[in-house]
Amino acid sequence: MIETTGLIEGHRRISPPKGVPSWDMDPYDEAVLxxxxxxxxxxxxxxxVVYLPKYSVFAVGRYEVTRTVFSDHQHFVSSRGxxxxxxxxxxxWREPSIILEADPxxxxxxxKVMARALSPRSVKNLExxxxxxxxxxxxxxxxxxxxxxxxxxxxxxxTRVFPLAVGMKDANTRYLxxxxxxxxxxxxxxxxxxxxxxxxxxxxxxxxxxxxxxxxLEDEGLGAMIYQAADADDxxxxxxxxxxxxxxxxxxxxxxxxxxxxxWCFAQFPDQWEKLKxxxxxxxxxxxEVLRLTSPxxxxxxxxxxxxxxxxxxxxxGSKVLCVLGSANLDPDKWADPDRFDIERRPVGHMAFGxxxxxxxxxxxxxxxxxxxxxxxxQKIDRIELAGExxxxxxxxxxxxxxxxxxxxxx
Amino acid sequence: MPKVNFIAAxxxxxxxxxxxxxxxxxxxxxxxxxxxxxxCGGSMMCATCHCYVDEAWQAxxxxxxxxxxxxxxxxSSEVRPASRLSCQIRLTPELDGLVVHLPASQQ
Numbered sequence: 001m002i003e004t005t006g007l008i009e010g011h012r013r014i015s016p017p018k019g020v021p022s023w024d025m026d027p028y029d030e031a032v033l034x035x036x037x038x039x040x041x042x043x044x045x046x047x048x049v050v051y052l053p054k055y056s057v058f059a060v061g062r063y064e065v066t067r068t069v070f071s072d073h074q075h076f077v078s079s080r081g082x083x084x085x086x087x088x089x090x091x092x093w094r095e096p097s098i099i100l101e102a103d104p105x106x107x108x109x110x111x112k113v114m115a116r117a118l119s120p121r122s123v124k125n126l127e128x129x130x131x132x133x134x135x136x137x138x139x140x141x142x143x144x145x146x147x148x149x150x151x152x153x154x155x156x157x158x159t160r161v162f163p164l165a166v167g168m169k170d171a172n173t174r175y176l177x178x179x180x181x182x183x184x185x186x187x188x189x190x191x192x193x194x195x196x197x198x199x200x201x202x203x204x205x206x207x208x209x210x211x212x213x214x215x216x217l218e219d220e221g222l223g224a225m226i227y228q229a230a231d232a233d234d235x236x237x238x239x240x241x242x243x244x245x246x247x248x249x250x251x252x253x254x255x256x257x258x259x260x261x262x263x264w265c266f267a268q269f270p271d272q273w274e275k276l277k278x279x280x281x282x283x284x285x286x287x288x289e290v291l292r293l294t295s296p297x298x299x300x301x302x303x304x305x306x307x308x309x310x311x312x313x314x315x316x317x318g319s320k321v322l323c324v325l326g327s328a329n330l331d332p333d334k335w336a337d338p339d340r341f342d343i344e345r346r347p348v349g350h351m352a353f354g355x356x357x358x359x360x361x362x363x364x365x366x367x368x369x370x371x372x373x374x375x376x377x378x379q380k381i382d383r384i385e386l387a388g389e390x391x392x393x394x395x396x397x398x399x400x401x402x403x404x405x406x407x408x409x410x411x
Numbered sequence: 412m413p414k415v416n417f418i419a420a421x422x423x424x425x426x427x428x429x430x431x432x433x434x435x436x437x438x439x440x441x442x443x444x445x446x447x448x449x450x451c452g453g454s455m456m457c458a459t460c461h462c463y464v465d466e467a468w469q470a471x472x473x474x475x476x477x478x479x480x481x482x483x484x485x486x487s488s489e490v491r492p493a494s495r496l497s498c499q500i501r502l503t504p505e506l507d508g509l510v511v512h513l514p515a516s517q518q
């Protein structure tokens with residue numbers, strides 16, 4: 001652990017106010033990351049806000065308070081980092097994102113450019129591409145019969161469609177997946193997961209930086225749309241490259257995880273797959289329920305930008321607050337029978353894409369990818385069955401599978 | 412407690428009690444109004460909570476917010492001058508009795 005006087009894990013050590021429960025545990029322990037449900041339950045039981053002395057941070061995991069803190073960009077800023085490092089004090093491991101790790105008014109400008117490129121209409125234009133890639137991939141997995149749902153399906157779909165959608169001339173599946181994992185691991189403490197990620201940075205970051213330049217992008221695609229905003233002087237060319245980098249940071253590993261988690265849900269709960277087969281209009285709500293139940297991004301932090309409060313408890317400026325989205329999405333005070341996968345639930349307001357001005361700007365793309373893949377699976381596949389133990393892969397920010405042995409039974 | 416009247420494309424009306432500070436979209440969700448989908452949950456990303464504010468109420472609900480036009484362009488039903496994203500209309504005591512019309516489809 002990095003600890004200098006008054007500092008812990010790149011942020012200032014705080015003294016918790018009286019009345020805030022303190023809980024001596026490590027939310028970034030690999031066993032907890034693999035199987036977080038007991039942690040979530042205890043976090044919610046302890047109170048609206050809990051102090052974790054291990055990293056000297058607050059944590060929130062009840063639905064209402066998590067949503068409130070996460071949406072309150074005025075008091076809880078993103079520009080000081082959305083992990084444990086406080087960018088005001090610690091040097092960020094990479095140049096900070098100009099959308100994820102930014103506040104208004106800078107954020108407002110960059111967000112608008114990204115939101116246009118990733119609008120529902122823009123994603124609709126990609127539908128045929130997604131369906132085409134899904135058709136070929138689903139035929140491949142049917143031919144194999146038995147697959148690892150992670151390596152042979154969940155990772156392949158986004159890494160095939162995403163470079164085409166963005167218009168990348170360079171595509172390296174491994175680098176794209178590992179870069180996302182590295183970005184999310186970097187939000188945690190200086191543990192083995194983060195260190196392993198950082199070791200890869202020297203090799204992957206230069207590749208990513210080059211891949212985001214205009215020369216390495218096609219004249220059409222989401223990347224070109226961002227550079228057109230630079231042509232129109234809405235952003236600078238340097239900012240355009242940074243926003244394209246945001247596609248690569250946030251758009252691959254997250255959708256890989258969303259797909260893997262969806263396969264896990266349907267393999268685990270075959271009655272829900274049958275329900276979906278009988279009524280394809282449930283496809284989009286079903287994906288929302290996958291997201292609620294499995295929260296691909298389990299935690300993001302915020303930093304108190306001023307002296308403020310959470311649920312009536314004073315919070316001093318510079319305090320880091322872990323917003324445990326995975327816990328909020330399973331809060332029984334918000335969701336009836338929260339551990340049940342129910343594709344008819346329509347869980348509007350789930351926290352898997354965040355909330356407020358920093359709500360996931362790529363969520364339409366994620367939904368479009370899932371819709372294409374699942375609709376082709378519904379056409380061609382009768383059912384998927386677990387063919388072994390599903391293994392979760394610990395990551396400081398992402399709740400993803402490492403292995404998912406599946407049997408694919410075609411129609 | 413303000414009331415909001417949702418009038419579906421087929422003319423059927425549902426009157427819902429709302430909380431001051433909630434949005435029209437949240438009110439629809441709390442009362443199971445199926446003609447509002449609200450896929451993105453209020454992040455102004457999806458245009459599936461499209462509604463038409465009744466003429467008598469347009470002055471009180473005010474103009475569209477920054478960025479709302481971009482999203483409305485993506486709405487699946489016809490966009491009219493009265494079109495709003497219901498996630499961007501926040502209820503005040505003055506909006507008690509608000510009437511919004513719902514489009515035939517959201518997706």
